[in-house]
Amino acid sequence: MQPFASPCTWGASALACLPVALRRLLLVGGRGPGLVAARDAALAGGAAVSGLAGRLALAVWEDAPLDGAAAAVLARCQASRPFLPPPLARIVAAVAAEARPSDQDPEHRQLAEGRAVAGLARLFFDRLAKTPDDPTAAHGLATVAPMQDDPALLVAAADRLAALPGALAPLGLAVAGELDQLAGQSESAVSRLRACLGMLPWTGPLFPLAQALLAVGDRDGAAAALSRLVAARPLDALAVNRLHTMCQTLETRRSPLPGSVAVLLYTFDNASRLDRTLAALAATDRAFVPAGGLRIFVLNNGCRDDTAAVLAAWRDRLGADLTVLTLPVNVGAPAGRNWLAAQPDVRAAAFAVYLDDDALVPPDWLGRFGAALARYPRAGVYGCRVRGANAPRFVQSADGHLWPTPRRGAFQGRGFTLLRPWLHTPDWGAYGLTRPCATVTGCCHLFSTDVLAANGGFDLRFSPTQYDDLDHDLRLLDRGLVPVCAGELVVLHDKATGATTSLGGPGYGSGFANQFKLHHKYADAALARFADTAYAALARDTAAKARDLSGGAPTPWDLVGPAIEEDGHDR
Numbered sequence: 156m157q158p159f160a161s162p163c164t165w166g167a168s169a170l171a172c173l174p175v176a177l178r179r180l181l182l183v184g185g186r187g188p189g190l191v192a193a194r195d196a197a198l199a200g201g202a203a204v205s206g207l208a209g210r211l212a213l214a215v216w217e218d219a220p221l222d223g224a225a226a227a228v229l230a231r232c233q234a235s236r237p238f239l240p241p242p243l244a245r246i247v248a249a250v251a252a253e254a255r256p257s258d259q260d261p262e263h264r265q266l267a268e269g270r271a272v273a274g275l276a277r278l279f280f281d282r283l284a285k286t287p288d289d290p291t292a293a294h295g296l297a298t299v300a301p302m303q304d305d306p307a308l309l310v311a312a313a314d315r316l317a318a319l320p321g322a323l324a325p326l327g328l329a330v331a332g333e334l335d336q337l338a339g340q341s342e343s344a345v346s347r348l349r350a351c352l353g354m355l356p357w358t359g360p361l362f363p364l365a366q367a368l369l370a371v372g373d374r375d376g377a378a379a380a381l382s383r384l385v386a387a388r389p390l391d392a393l394a395v396n397r398l399h400t401m402c403q404t405l406e407t408r409r410s411p412l413p414g415s416v417a418v419l420l421y422t423f424d425n426a427s428r429l430d431r432t433l434a435a436l437a438a439t440d441r442a443f444v445p446a447g448g449l450r451i452f453v454l455n456n457g458c459r460d461d462t463a464a465v466l467a468a469w470r471d472r473l474g475a476d477l478t479v480l481t482l483p484v485n486v487g488a489p490a491g492r493n494w495l496a497a498q499p500d501v502r503a504a505a506f507a508v509y510l511d512d513d514a515l516v517p518p519d520w521l522g523r524f525g526a527a528l529a530r531y532p533r534a535g536v537y538g539c540r541v542r543g544a545n546a547p548r549f550v551q552s553a554d555g556h557l558w559p560t561p562r563r564g565a566f567q568g569r570g571f572t573l574l575r576p577w578l579h580t581p582d583w584g585a586y587g588l589t590r591p592c593a594t595v596t597g598c599c600h601l602f603s604t605d606v607l608a609a610n611g612g613f614d615l616r617f618s619p620t621q622y623d624d625l626d627h628d629l630r631l632l633d634r635g636l637v638p639v640c641a642g643e644l645v646v647l648h649d650k651a652t653g654a655t656t657s658l659g660g661p662g663y664g665s666g667f668a669n670q671f672k673l674h675h676k677y678a679d680a681a682l683a684r685f686a687d688t689a690y691a692a693l694a695r696d697t698a699a700k701a702r703d704l705s706g707g708a709p710t711p712w713d714l715v716g717p718a719i720e721e722d723g724h725d726r
């Protein structure tokens with residue numbers, strides 16, 4: 156299978172001259188709204204990359220075809236440099252002309268500010284009943300339907316969008332197919348996505364089609380769909396990674412860990428969630444560790460609720476596999492992590508896994524980490540893809556990529572942001588891949604105990620909690636040890652969010668202060684160096700996967716990556 160077009164659609168000379176910032180955004184990738192930053196960077200690049208800008212604008216719109224704002228940007232690209240087939244150009248122009256911003260409507264704004272998802276869904280259903288060809292209402296319904304954990308709402312939204320009339324019909328079918336897939340209706344998703352692909356000369360629906368085909372057991376069909384997508388979008392990093400994952404059957408691969416594992420939890424007044432976390436841990440498939448090689452260590456961080464009783468009950472069930480440490484006060488996350496890591500039995504283990512007391516692992520989780528370790532044996536830390544237990548159709552955390560923002564003086568703003576395109580869309584499966592990054596979530600991450608010991612512990616300045624894990628990953632990068640996110644491993648996070656971390660909540664001031672500490676702990680030059688290390692690893696990894704897919708032949712990624720290794724600073 157050789158999906159890459161040769162020569163590249165945009166020409167070798169154009170790729171070789173891409174600014175480093177745009178190269179990095181392409182390496183991170185994204186779908187729909189998650190690709191807007193790369194599109195806008197290309198648009199700002201002028202005539203030299205105008206072809207790439209148009210293709211990225213097309214990709215953003217194809218992944219969210221009812222989005223009037225995305226259609227408007229694509230229509231402007233088409234007007235300045237026509238490249239779309241006439242049927243596609245006409246429908247893009249129609250969506251751009253008819254769409255209007257939803258947030259200008261008072262009723263919509265009031266519901267949105269109150270996060271009234273069910274109310275927003277009813278509003279969009281009502282508007283489509285009155286004006287069936289309203290792309291703004293259709294896009295709004297497609298956006299809010301996945302936000303509520305309600306399969307019936309997803310199915311109803313999919314059926315309504317599949318019935319959009321006239322020129323919107325193929326767009327409605329495409330979005331309906333995606334919602335079907337989220338609702339677990341994979342056969343319907345396949346049918347609708349195939350239908351919409353036959354109605355327009357476009358390729359965007361190929362990605363959700365591949366995911367739906369994989370779900371119904373048609374691996375060859377899924378690989379063929381992704382291969383077509385990569386041929387049309389050779390610089391789609393997520394499609395390249397997913398195709399490589401699929402062709403190598405990596406999404407089903409599990410491997411034993413070569414040594415014993417210590418699972419480390421620290422907890423404070425979270426008894427009921429801790430009980431569920433320990434129940435999930437108890438169901439772990441131990442075939443992926445040596446016999447007797449899995450032990451759980453829990454630090455009772457001065458709990459005042461029923462935690463002691465919960466731990467006593469689990470100690471009766473798990474026996475010597477569970478060690479409970481009790482402190483009279485809550486020492487906070489960094490000290491708790493360090494206290495656990497300093498235990499002699501933990502230091503004697505080959506691997507240590509920090510797990511939040513509200514994280515729910517699947518039974519094969521150790522095998523997933525084992526597979527990531529086998530593929531990337533020298534990573535600094537191994538993370539995973541996390542979904543919220545109350546929002547299971549969205550990624551709460553996956554691979555984070557460092558984006559330095561040089562400051563102009565002391566205390567002048569942040570030193571960096573994190574690129575996290577998975578926040579912008581539901582979890583369509585695009586991040587079911589393993590690759591290097593700058594940081595992974597501390598909710599569930601695995602270390603070699605040798606690496607953990609050599610990194611100097613978690614910084615107590617980030618007490619009581621927040622950002623100590625990100626700081627730890629930056630220090631790994633400083634040592635040349637790059638984190639890897641094993642996105643095939645999905646962990647549910649039963650975290651309660653809202654008042655405690657909102658403006659004025661009890662955790663807000665502490666989190667804000669810790670964020671300030673983190674951003675001013677490192678000089679701009681150090682942050683740039685950390686980013687260089689992470690992006691260079693990502694560039695090598697992406698190019699190697701693309702060459703695998705092309706049978707060893709050169710691909711566009713061989714031109715995108717090298718400048719990042721030679722000079723990570725933008726020019």
